[in-house]
Amino acid sequence: MTPRLNAAPLQGARVYSLLGALAAVLAPHALRIPVWVSIAVAAALAWRAWLAWRGAALPRKWLLLPLAVIGTAAVVVSYGPHLGRDASVALLAVMLALKVLELKTLRDAMVAVCLGFFLIVTNFLYSQSIATALYMLAAMAWFTAILIALEDRVRSLTIQQRFGSAATLMLQGAPLMLVLFLLFPRVQGPIFGLPQATSAGVSGLSDSMSPGSLSQLGLSDEVAFRVQFHAPPPAPQGLYWRGPVLWDFDGRTWTASSAASIGASDVHHETAGAAVSYTVTLEPHYARWVFALEVPVAAPVGTVLTGDYQLLSLRPIRNRLRYEAASHLAYRYGGDERPELLRRALRLPAGYNPRSIQLAREIRERSAADADVVANALELFRSQPFFYTLVPPELGRDSVDEFLFTTRRGFCEHYASAFVFLMRAAGVPARVVTGYQGGEINPLGNYLIVRQSEAHAWAEVWLNGQGWVRVDPTGAVSPARIQVGIAAAVPAGDPLPISVRGSFELLNRLHFAWDAVANSWNQWVLGYTPERQTRLLTDAGFGAATWQTLATLLMGVAGAVMAVLTLLILRRLRAMPSDPVARTWLAFCRKLARRGTRKRAGEGPRDFARRAASEQPTLESQIVDITDLYIALRYAGRGDRGHERRLRDLVGAL
Amino acid sequence: MTALGLGRRRGTPAVDSGSITLTQRRIYILPTRAGLLFGFTVVVMLLGCVNYNLGLGYVLTFLMSGIGIVSILHTFRNLVRLQLKPGRPEPVFAGSEALFPVLLANRDALARRSIGLMRTGETPLFVDLGPGQTTTLQISVPAAHRGRLQLERLRALTTFPIGLFYAWSNLNLDVHCLVYPRPEAGHVPLPAPRAGDSDGVQMDKGENDFAGLRKYQVGDSLRHVAWKALARGQPVMTKQFSGLAAGELWLEWDALPSTMPLEARLSRLTRWVLEAARAGHTYGLRVPSITIPPGAGLAHDHQCLTALALFRA
Numbered sequence: 001m002t003p004r005l006n007a008a009p010l011q012g013a014r015v016y017s018l019l020g021a022l023a024a025v026l027a028p029h030a031l032r033i034p035v036w037v038s039i040a041v042a043a044a045l046a047w048r049a050w051l052a053w054r055g056a057a058l059p060r061k062w063l064l065l066p067l068a069v070i071g072t073a074a075v076v077v078s079y080g081p082h083l084g085r086d087a088s089v090a091l092l093a094v095m096l097a098l099k100v101l102e103l104k105t106l107r108d109a110m111v112a113v114c115l116g117f118f119l120i121v122t123n124f125l126y127s128q129s130i131a132t133a134l135y136m137l138a139a140m141a142w143f144t145a146i147l148i149a150l151e152d153r154v155r156s157l158t159i160q161q162r163f164g165s166a167a168t169l170m171l172q173g174a175p176l177m178l179v180l181f182l183l184f185p186r187v188q189g190p191i192f193g194l195p196q197a198t199s200a201g202v203s204g205l206s207d208s209m210s211p212g213s214l215s216q217l218g219l220s221d222e223v224a225f226r227v228q229f230h231a232p233p234p235a236p237q238g239l240y241w242r243g244p245v246l247w248d249f250d251g252r253t254w255t256a257s258s259a260a261s262i263g264a265s266d267v268h269h270e271t272a273g274a275a276v277s278y279t280v281t282l283e284p285h286y287a288r289w290v291f292a293l294e295v296p297v298a299a300p301v302g303t304v305l306t307g308d309y310q311l312l313s314l315r316p317i318r319n320r321l322r323y324e325a326a327s328h329l330a331y332r333y334g335g336d337e338r339p340e341l342l343r344r345a346l347r348l349p350a351g352y353n354p355r356s357i358q359l360a361r362e363i364r365e366r367s368a369a370d371a372d373v374v375a376n377a378l379e380l381f382r383s384q385p386f387f388y389t390l391v392p393p394e395l396g397r398d399s400v401d402e403f404l405f406t407t408r409r410g411f412c413e414h415y416a417s418a419f420v421f422l423m424r425a426a427g428v429p430a431r432v433v434t435g436y437q438g439g440e441i442n443p444l445g446n447y448l449i450v451r452q453s454e455a456h457a458w459a460e461v462w463l464n465g466q467g468w469v470r471v472d473p474t475g476a477v478s479p480a481r482i483q484v485g486i487a488a489a490v491p492a493g494d495p496l497p498i499s500v501r502g503s504f505e506l507l508n509r510l511h512f513a514w515d516a517v518a519n520s521w522n523q524w525v526l527g528y529t530p531e532r533q534t535r536l537l538t539d540a541g542f543g544a545a546t547w548q549t550l551a552t553l554l555m556g557v558a559g560a561v562m563a564v565l566t567l568l569i570l571r572r573l574r575a576m577p578s579d580p581v582a583r584t585w586l587a588f589c590r591k592l593a594r595r596g597t598r599k600r601a602g603e604g605p606r607d608f609a610r611r612a613a614s615e616q617p618t619l620e621s622q623i624v625d626i627t628d629l630y631i632a633l634r635y636a637g638r639g640d641r642g643h644e645r646r647l648r649d650l651v652g653a654l
Numbered sequence: 655m656t657a658l659g660l661g662r663r664r665g666t667p668a669v670d671s672g673s674i675t676l677t678q679r680r681i682y683i684l685p686t687r688a689g690l691l692f693g694f695t696v697v698v699m700l701l702g703c704v705n706y707n708l709g710l711g712y713v714l715t716f717l718m719s720g721i722g723i724v725s726i727l728h729t730f731r732n733l734v735r736l737q738l739k740p741g742r743p744e745p746v747f748a749g750s751e752a753l754f755p756v757l758l759a760n761r762d763a764l765a766r767r768s769i770g771l772m773r774t775g776e777t778p779l780f781v782d783l784g785p786g787q788t789t790t791l792q793i794s795v796p797a798a799h800r801g802r803l804q805l806e807r808l809r810a811l812t813t814f815p816i817g818l819f820y821a822w823s824n825l826n827l828d829v830h831c832l833v834y835p836r837p838e839a840g841h842v843p844l845p846a847p848r849a850g851d852s853d854g855v856q857m858d859k860g861e862n863d864f865a866g867l868r869k870y871q872v873g874d875s876l877r878h879v880a881w882k883a884l885a886r887g888q889p890v891m892t893k894q895f896s897g898l899a900a901g902e903l904w905l906e907w908d909a910l911p912s913t914m915p916l917e918a919r920l921s922r923l924t925r926w927v928l929e930a931a932r933a934g935h936t937y938g939l940r941v942p943s944i945t946i947p948p949g950a951g952l953a954h955d956h957q958c959l960t961a962l963a964l965f966r967a
Binding site: 005006107110111114117118120121122124125128132133136140144147148150151152153154156157165169170172173174175176177178180181184186187188318319525526527528529562565566569570 | 686687688691692694695698699702703704706707708709710711712713714715716717718719720721722723724725727728730731734767768770778780781782813814815816817
């Protein structure tokens with residue numbers, strides 16, 4: 001079938017171009033794979049380039065085969081037998097290095113280009129940012145230009161023409177890409193194996209809290225989630241995004257209880273007013289909790305609501321998750337809390353923080369009811385010189401004692417921890433709630449950005465007749481934190497990220513603009529999930545989007561796009577401006593043919609004119625004039641537009 | 655097998671004559687091996703994207719698919735409406751290569767890149783054709799035997815721009831090359847000329863003795879044109895030599911040993927024709943059922959060689 005067109009050797013500039021493009025897509029991997037792999041791959045590329053430069057022979061098979069075995073073995077030894085994401089990439093890099101060393105013919109080059117395309121997609125396992133996308137788009141154009149260079153058999157194309165053609169192909173392929181992207185039936189992964197993306201290096205809340213853990217998070221301006229309210233958003237002090245609820249204290253660290261020990265939501269709740277509904281796009285944090293405003297009344301699809309009103313996803317959140325939620329800001333719940341959970345909300349480790357326990361007893365004695373205990377404790381924070389800071393001093397074994405009596409400088413986790421400790425010691429059931437408080441409206445996209453720096457911890461106390469009531473001791477110390485935001489609350493010297501601080505107007509605006517772009521990118525490119533696809537089709541009026549509907553739609557739209565592209569690409573074929581002189585001459589021949597003198601094949605214009613003149617004596621002078629003019633225009637290369645017009649007039653008058 | 659409805663098998667006529675335009679009906683397109691590899695890569699990438707939920711990976715994978723599909727149109731566009739016209743090949747001797755000129759004409763405003771032309775199973779010749787450009791490719795065919803050498807099926811092809819698809823069209827060009835018999839090698843002396851058939855008297859005068867001038871006739875060897883006379887302003891004259899005028903050189907089938915096989919005879923006669931022409935003799939050829947009266951010049955040489963090339967016993 002296909003002739004062996006690609007057995008020709010790969011030589012010259014095309015070798016360097018290919019090596020360069022491969023190096024470009026391998027470069028971002030260089031720091032992710034072991035140093036020895038990076039060095040070996042770089043050495044192989046350099047060696048191959050050197051061989052091309054010298055015109056020397058490539059290494060023999062007997063040399064490459066052991067290298068392949070050693071390389072594979074070394075990767076397996078470095079990573080262990082389970083081939084994860086990093087190990088696969090390292091192995092791919094090793095294989096590519098070996099392929100490069102046997103890059104001999106055009107066919108080998110084609111294989112290398114396909115490997116290159118594959119390497120591009122492996123980069124997306126690590127980063128899918130806009131910058132990565134642009135970089136890889138450029139790499140793709142480079143590889144396409146290489147394919148064109150391989151097919152340019154007579155080597156006539158300039159580098160501009162090759163890249164120009166590559167850009168044309170990519171632009172013409174883009175509409176099909178868009179159609180496939182939107183309509184190709186999406187399947188939720190993973191379909192095989194385990195996604196290897198790990199939580200390493202991802203910042204976010206954890207299921208435990210010790211002094212300093214949240215203030216560390218306060219330094220990060222990474223986005224935790226973005227929220228689109230379906231109505232005007234509530235006031236900042238109402239924006240408590242509920243996350244892990246911490247029940248157990250070991251003297252230093254608060255930890256969440258397992259969902260199993262709390263059970264599903266079974267407590268009674270009453271709400272007032274209308275629910276606030278909104279859509280959250282949550283960045284992956286590799287844990288199961290899902291954030292919602294206090295308190296969510298129903299669990300979004302794929303999540304469960306636990307007995308302590310935490311929303312938990314059924315699976316760890318490894319991908320950006322979009323969900324719809326509804327919450328009531330005026331609520332009352334948990335009045336019928338189970339006694340064993342209330343007992344648990346009083347438990348404290350023995351032998352820690354004796355001065356705080358003493359203080360709690362004093363407060364208890366001064367107070368008539370549990371509500372008074374809460375009020376007196378808050379008054380303590382308000383009246384004593386407590387400071388809210390992102391850089392609190394280190395605390396020792398009796399962390400609550402040290403904080404309450406010595407340092408008095410702390411971030412929200414210090415206040416929440418100390419407050420709940422005091423409550424429990426005073427006999428009021430209490431628990432720590434972590435999450436985020438506040439958020440920043442992006443005026444450009446009209447959505448709320450919640451960053452890691454907005455991480456917060458507060459308390460819930462259980463009061464008889466009222467159930468669980470939120471108490472935020474940080475608000476007692478620093479009302480600005482709750483009402484305005486963290487930037488207003490921390491001292492100016494604290495190392496807060498610029499984007500959070502918001503003091504530079506222009507910079508801030510740019511930041512908002514960029515975040516709006518990033519948000520659309522996340523929503524439409526990275527977060528285009530099967531659910532979104534279904535919703536898009538439902539919104540477009542296609543009813544239930546089964547895969548049959550999708551396939552039919554895909555075929556139809558792709559067919560239409562192909563038809564347009566075909567017209568576009570083939571249209572220019574007939575665009576050669578046909579010679580007006582030739583057109584006029586043909587018209588002349590047609591006219592004579594109607595009068596019975598048909599031009600014979602192979603008959604020149606002069607012979608034809610002579611015959612025509614003898615057959616049509618009445619037209620002789622006209623035939624002679626037309627033919628003379630035609631011959632002058634056509635063969636002698638004389639004449640201008642005026643002559644062309646005259647020819648046309650003569651023929652027209654015939 | 656046809657691909658994507660762009661070509662139909664019935665489109666190729668048995669023999670094409672004159673100028674051929676590669677219409678849509680006679681162009682076939684199939685993926686190349688590289689195209690299959692590319693497709694395999696796209697499928698593997700798609701699986702990876704599904705498994706790891708790589709939104710950006712989908713973009714890349716689908717863009718690659720889009721490029722691949724669009725390249726079909728470009729490959730087809732590169733070949734369709736190309737015009738081919740066979741030229742007249744020069745006669746050759748058996749044992750050498752016949753060159754069939756084929757004119758490729760691009761009548762359109764778009765450039766055609768890396769258009770290949772080949773005989774089945776051979777390496778193609780590639781050429782670029784700019785807008786409105788024409789060019790001639792010489793298809794080389796080994797001429798093993800004397801006679802008419804028919805140009806076998808030709809194929810115009812392209813894999814441009816990215817080599818994923820192969821578009822081709824088969825051509826049965828009605829063109830042949832005349833192959834003269836292979837001239838016998840070594841020193842083969844010409845037979846002695848004789849003075850006409852009637853008296854059979856051998857001429858003792860030297861063959862090349864100048865005997866006078868006569869008016870030039872079409873077909874006379876340029877060697878014998880009286881250039882000096884022409885330079886003096888006289889009309890074109892051909893020099894006559896006494897040896898040839900009096901006695902004629904006959905290259906005869908019957909003069910050869912009867913044991914000589916047919917092809918060897920033809921080789922010998924071919925050699926004689928060449929020698930006689932080179933020496934500027936006037937000669938005649940006599941083979942069974944064909945007699946070519948004595949003459950000289952390129953047209954005469956060709957007539958004799960053609961008779962030998964097409965000789966049937």
